[in-house]
Amino acid sequence: METGDAISLLELTPSGSLTLNLKAIQVLSAITQPVLVVAISGPPNTGKSYLMNRLVNRTKGFPLRSGKMLPGWRTWMWCLPHPERANEYLVILDIDGLEGERNENTKPQIFALAYVLSNIFIYNSKGTVDQEALDKLNYITKLPRYVQEGAVDSHREICPEFLWCVRDSELELWMDGFRLVADDYLNAVLLPGQGPDGVSSVSRFLTERFGHRKCLEFSRPCPEAGALRLDQVLEGELARDFQLQTERLRGHVLGVRPERGPGGSVVSGQALARMVEHCVSRLCQGQLIVLEDLYDATRHSVPTVPQGAATDRTMPQPTKTVRIGVPWNMERPVCLIENSSAGELSVNREAVDQILSTISQPVVVVAIAGLYRTGKSYLMNKLAGKQKGFSLGSTIQSHTKGIWMMCVPHPVRPDHCLILLDTEGLGDVEKGDPTNDSWIFALAVLLSSMLVYNSMGTIDQYAMDKLHYVTELTELIKVKATGGEDESTEFARFFPAFVWSVRDFTLDLTLEGRKVTEDGYLENALKLKHGASPNVQKYNLPRECIRNYFPTRKCFVFDRPADKDTMRNMEEVPDSCLDAAFVNQAQRFVQYVYRTAQTKTLKGGYPVTGQMLGALVLTYVDSIRSGHLPCLESAVHTLADIENTAAIQEAAQAYGKWMGERVTLPTETVKELSEIHNQVHPEALQLFMRRCFKDEGQRYQQEFTKEVAAIYADISEKNRELSTDISNRIILDLGAGIQEKIRIGSYTKPGGYSEYEKDMAELVRKYRAKPRKGVQAQQVLQDFLATKQQLSDSIRQADQTMTTSQKEIQAARERAEVAEQQQRAKEEEKRAAEQRLVDERRAAEVNLDQLKEKAKQEQARLVQEHERLLTQRLQEQDKLMKEGFQGRADALQREIDALKVEKKQAASPSLVDVVIDTSILAAPGFFKVIPIAAKVGKFLWDKFW
Incomplete structure (x- = not known):
């Protein structure tokens, strides 16, 4: 054409x-x-x-x-x-x-x-x-x-x-x-x-x-x-x-x-x-x-x-209109956490409800913090792949208030969303309450999987003093609800990766006459001083916090991008007009973040989706507003309740939808319906398992099983009702001739019983030959024959051509036929009951299999988390020994020994073997496996939290 x-x-x-x-x-x-x-x-x-x-x-x-x-x-x-x-x-x-x-x-x-x-x-x-x-x-x-x-x-x-x-x-x-x-x-x-x-x-x-x-x-x-x-x-x-x-x-x-x-x-x-x-x-x-x-x-x-359709040479109609992009493929940021002039934090519910709640994919969250007017927003725009986005101010006044968010598809991780958080500039002289800055910094740490700290000039004592917010985190964040002891040793388990970006860097990267890398420059700046005086302790404190709290550290230095006049309009200036070295440095920074920033996880290695991140934002800010410290353990419990409840609803709805799509009611047998149920149930359970986490005692899994059982029972009941309706209609249609003969008295004349017997036998034959009557076919026929016995007795007694002996023989034959049909109906009901037991056993096996897989996944996450933390602690110990801090290294050895024991326990096969006791596979229902699964869940929670 x-x-x-x-x-x-x-x-x-x-x-x-x-x-x-x-x-x-x-x-x-x-x-x-x-x-x-x-x-x-x-x-x-x-x-x-x-x-x-x-x-x-x-x-x-x-x-x-x-x-x-x-x-x-x-x-x-x-x-x-x-x-x-x-x-x-x-x-x-x-x-x-x-x-x-x-x-x-x-x-x-x-x-x-x-x-x-x-x-x-x-x-x-x-x-x-x-x-x-x-x-x-x-x-x-x-x-x-x-x-x-x-x-x-x-x-x-x-x-x-x-x-x-x-x-x-x-x-x-x-x-x-x-x-x-x-x-x-x-x-x-x-x-x-x-x-x-x-x-x-x-x-x-x-x-x-x-x-x-x-x-x-x-x-x-x-x-x-x-x-x-x-x-x-x-x-x-x-x-x-x-x-x-x-x-x-x-x-x-x-x-x-x-x-x-x-x-x-x-x-x-x-x-x-x-x-x-x-x-x-x-x-x-x-x-x-x-x-x-x-x-x-x-x-x-x-x-x-x-x-015969004509092809119009002009702009054709009809057309369909669609809008490119979804709420989380954003061209402009939105305020996620608002900061009022009085220093009160509040969540922008539209950002949570209309954007984060639509993101079911895992998220990589990169937050940037630092003093105001240091060019944080420019780096965020580069990560978003945009010239414009986060506001770039060119005056001494801070442009970003609160925490602003932009969500885009991750450039190198399929099925991930990259969430960028640009935080309000720290140290703004216009703010009256310095505590407000500390909360902004703490929220950036809690929400991100990579934290970029942005500063100007060099990493010297002045820069360290400005990063005092990191020393206040122990007073702002709780790990466990009980609290009580120093929990800072736990921070490395869930704190983000740390990147220090130094803007307008003018020094040579040399130490004692030899060139060093940017990372070497940072590590040198983080070296501790010997001594116990207050000044030495003040000097060491921010360095110790960075070294102990953040699992990985990275440094980037940036040349000045352009002259003062050009920098006033950075949003409009193409890279070709900026300093080439700065452009290359920015590109290296962007690629490093893309490659290394990990999926945001909860303690225990559970990946966070956009929906879960929105719930975390609400939980943390609500705690701050109510005068309490954000608590990791409490937040995870709250999040688990929200996510697991949603997982039940999502998976149960999916089960009902898939059953409706695959089942044609009425089914010919109970087994036919059961086979479809046994295909759909594992798929729905897998959907539930994929979203649920920290389901202690499998409480939510029990709820899901009850929901599915209720839906299956409802479908089964509809199957029986529809079968009953269809079977009754068939009998009514086939029996219309008999009813007419009864009305006109055809069976009351001599020989009428023989005619009635033949008509009934033909009705039963045709009824049994009809397909797709469903699971109640035998029961409906039994009920029909039972209701017709009195009529049959009346016609037989009225037939004067039959002898008394013949009437007795025919009566016995009819009772035998009714009894035979009754037996068929009982056998059908027995097969249905047996099928229900088979279904329960299969459900128990499926639940155990998926519990096993879930336990293995959780065990792998725990082991990975321990390995990561252990590696970081060993590296830190090695650095302390090289710097001459043998006492600190010895103290760290005790923590390393405890981590090794925890890692060995986390990797123990018994954690999974407890769940998969082969004797349980013979249990007729899922709920018999719950006590053992509950023990495993409680053990994992108590041991590693």
Whole structure:
């Protein structure tokens, strides 16, 4: 199917909603042949549309706007038979210019969509290929936020060819008297910009992601044309070089084969339509487009053009409107914890209820703290992959009040959400209560899995004095509800990783004449002094706290980014205008955070979701507002109650939903219903187990089992009721003739009993032959025969053709038939009861199996936590010994010995073996295993809390 002109495939309206044009999907769905997909993008008014028209020897097709922007922002599509190969189609996607302020939050998603759909991705620009031109292509570095590509070798197999078209070329293609090929020029430009390992830049991204890269230059097409559009210029008036260059582009593009899938598989128009819908759906839900899974989506049915449907040449209707992004794929931060002018903290419930509550994925939480006006927000924006986001102030007044939050898909961890917390600047002179700063710092520690402390200049005693908040944590945080003793030794179990970023660093990284790393610089700054005087103790205290509380430490130093005037508008300044060393340092910092910041966990290693983080925020702030200290143990108990209750509801609803989808009532037998239940129950239990945690005594698991049992009993009852209704209707229908004969007295004449007997026998035969009567079929027949015995006796006694002996024989036969049917009904009920016992046993086995798996997971988390803490303590002991603090090292040895004992106990197989006592598998129901499971849960809690 050919569209005479380009039609809109996607439109981004000025209000920010994305319109997917169903007519365009229908056009694609009608193409059963393989398609070659060419996408072109770039800054506006660079002549993209004209090049695409020339691909098919047309002067018209895509609209040439010459600077006139239509309302909205579109991706245009043009489908034509391939000009050179029969049985193939050419699909051209022309994306409106990427620059400008409109809908900046959605453009990267559309860029990602073009990337995953195309065989050839053309980037069109003017002038030359330099750092400024690369900066304009920064959208490409955001692809990992929307596309999961897998290993480098695999994604190169299915990624498009990258073709850079340089219009009105000013490329310097001469070197040492020789003219370079434009491809070599492009590669020469890209290679110097790669930066250090792990740095993500446009140049590095292009070289790593695109295995095939090409560059074409175009001279000015017609200098004499003035203000005329190119489609208004006669072909003969175009410059000869320009015509040759466009023919070269055409020859290259049309020579590409349409292989797009893994292994060189081809994609048809129908499959492409499905890919478009699949990708847009994933983006709308805030999910990554997984390239390896994308082609599976093409196997489903796709919409087709109805027979005889016309294809409108203009913007078609109807359309469906969807909004790209979900509440937690944010372009701007929101205030999570508000700080009033009076120093009172409160939670912004909209941030919790409308954003965090929608995040069911595990979260990586990075918080930044430090003195005000030290550039914290700039680093947070870099982590979010945005130029703008958290407010960057340029005056001496602090801009951030309270704690602000931005949530984005994690760039390198699939199915994780990256949550960034920008805290109010510490030490603001405008604040009257210094205690308020301590609470802000404590909340940043409690909520994050990585804490970045930001300071200016150097790490000296002044900087340490400003970090006095870390010394106050023992007075602000409780580990156990009972409290009483010094709990600071427990802090390392749940405190975040610590990163110290030093801004405007001007010193050389040298110590005693030798170069040191940034980490070496930090460790030197954290060395302790010998002595017991008050001044020495004051000097050592913040250093001891950092060394003891935080499991890992890292340091980054940053040069000054730019001059004073430039720094006033950092939100508007591209990286190319900043100091190159600072840009590289910021990129190293970002990549380190992406790679090493761990999933936020509770004590015991339980991963935290956005929903759970919201509950923690409410719990901690409520404690502070009520005058109590935030308590880790209490918070986990509260969180466990919330999550486990929600887990019951979610899993029970899923069980009911899945049963409704898989069961067709009435079932022919109880076993048929039971088999479906025994498929669905383990799946629902697994869903419950995945979310629940710290279920002491399996109290919530019992509740879940009761919920499922109640739902199953309700379904079983409905199964019986429906079977009874159907069976009764069948008997009524089959017995209508008998009822009519009774009404007109057919059975009261001589020989009437013989006729009645034959009719009843035929009714029973036909009834038993009817399928899908359900589990109550035998019981309904028994009840029917029992109710008809008095009538049968009356007809038999009234039949004067029968002798007394014959009547007695027939009466005995009827009683035997009723008794036989009664026995059948009893056997059916017995089989149902036996099946219920089998179901209970299977449920017990499933519960034990999943309890075993859950216990193993919890044991692995405990062991991992002990290993991490033990490693940190051993490293700290080694440093103390090297610094000459043998007494401190000996004291730490006692803690290390205790940790080794705890680790050995945590790794003991008996913890799991207790749960899996094989004799329990013979128990008829789940509740008989609860006492043992309860002992295990209580032991784990008491021992390791």
